[in-house]
Amino acid sequence: MAIVYLIIIGAAAGFIATRLMKLETDLVTTIAIGIAGALIGGFVLRALIAVMGWAAGFVGAVLGAMLLIWLWETYGPKRK
Template structure:
């Protein structure tokens, strides 16, 4: 169940992050950005998850995905 939840939350977070960052990607890339962003955001914002619940985990996933997009644009896509 955790893997399915990670994919669903990651897909939603990736979709929001790519729209906020104005990045046009295909669906698998959007989902991958969201999943890896969820991992990054989940690790860095774990203490918020304990304090405020699952909503902070979603916010962390979106912020992590946005950070991943920023890093990719900064260092990879030239």
């Protein structure tokens, strides 16, 4: 069940993060960014999740996805 939760929250977080960062991506990339961001945010904000519940997990997922987008744009392949 945790995997399904991760995919759903990750997809939503990826959608929001790509819109906040003004990044145009396809659906699969958006979901992948969100899931990776959910993993990153979940690990970093684990203590916050224990205190504030699922809302903190969602915030962490969005922040993690935004961090991943920033890293991709900064260090990823350069487009012409």
